[in-house]
Amino acid sequence: MPEGHSIHRLARRHDRLLVGHRVAASSPQGRFAEGAALLDGRVLAQTHARGKHLFHRYVDPAAWLQDRDAPAGPDDRWLHVHLGLYGKWADGRGEPEPPRGALRLRLVSDAHWFDLRGPTACELLTPGERQAILDRLGPDPLDPACDPAPATRRIGRSRAPIGTLLMDQSVVAGIGNVYRAEVLLRSRVSPFLPGRDLDATTWSHLWEDLKVLMEAGVRAGRIVTTEPDHRERPAGRPRRVDATYVYGRTGLPCRICDTPVEAAELGARRVFWCPTCQPDP
Template sequence: MPEGHTLHRLADELTATFGGRVVEASSPQGRFAGSAAQVDGQVLLGAEAWGKHLFVAFPGDRFVHVHLGLYGKFDVHADAPVVPEPVGQVRLRLVADSSYADLRGATACELLTLAERDAIVARSGPDPLRDDADPSVAWDRIRRSKAPIGGLLMDQSVLAGVGNVYRAEVLFRHRMDPYRPGNTLRVGQWRAMWDDLVVLMREGVRTGRIDTVRDEHTPEAMGRPPRRDDHGGEVYVYRRNGMPCHVCGRAVRTAELQGRNLFWCSHCQRRYRSRALQ
């Protein structure tokens, strides 16, 4: 499933390509035809992301809400030589002159009112990529929860936009046991992780890939081959199970946590033990 930086890049791309322009909206697949007709011929005001939710704004406080889910793709083509006929199951097509965008396979594609859009935002935690984000809102939920921090970081009602890659990597970078209960963290530990996510995810928006290793652990610095993975980017633990940790050499471990694969180094991220039990 795409992480938050992907949705913010997509929002920027849609705004740059169609913002302020009259668009033709259609649903070649047919499933979104009625709603597409309501915004067809309207000015696309802009697009924004909140976590893994994308909102494309039209006049009259109407928003096309998209959640890509596991398989969705929203391909934007600016200034194409020709706008081709739709291929495959295109849920939504936007066209303005020689530019077009096709949405396929999304979990959600629906036309919402402002109140409905705001309700989705209200159910979401703060997004590290938004300037209006308040990390104290997430902290208030974390400090009250006995759930493992590795699960809380993936809970979109706690923190919006963080997926499996950023979860694994920020925990490693802060030497945090992923099974440590949220209510045992100190606020300084949380703020350090939040600030790190802001920097890492903004870099992801800029480059389109997730790179989390520090300068001293890059392939060039360590004299190791670059990572070969369809997700791209240089990482410490994500999808590196059984491989040596870049820092200590211990084999990276994996396990399932709340239905998702977790990756961590048991040496660098030592098991948390409450002082009360010591």
């Protein structure tokens, strides 16, 4: 499943290529035909990502021409997309090819096309329904307006392992399995440590590290968490084999201490850690 950096990267790309343009919307597959008809002919005014959720705000063309900086109103239409395990956006310039296969949504502007396939969610929301989704999500490290205090409180009173809490989107939004494993290694925290036993200084460091790592992921379009000195090839663009410390490296030596990396099931997902750098609590 794409992690939060991928969704923020998509939001920024859609903002750059599509905001301010009138779109022709269709659902060749037919599963979103009614929603696409309501978007057709409108102008994309705003994109927004929170965690793994992508939102588009569409407005009437006349309203856009009258005031492009107008705040969201009750007549705006919000498109909500959650890619899930199999969803994918594709885009290109000019006229798109004839649709093939299970194409849920196609958006076409005067210069670009955007195709959405296989999402878990593709729906139109009222402002209240969108706010309900935002309200049940935890703070997003990639959203400068988000306050980490709610996550701090949830973690500080929980007996659940920190490795489970970090994957709970109601605690922190946008973290997936890779960032979970990597940020815990970089902070030398066992994934099995109860949340309430994580000291405030370490949590603060972990949160700031998440912001740095995930913003780098947005810019690069890939996850790289290793420092150059810990890679097999320190110079140049990091290779995939050098990109992570412990994720996907079961049995291989830890890049920091050479202890074999271990893996286990935690929160219905496989977690990776170094038993020396991240001692068992």
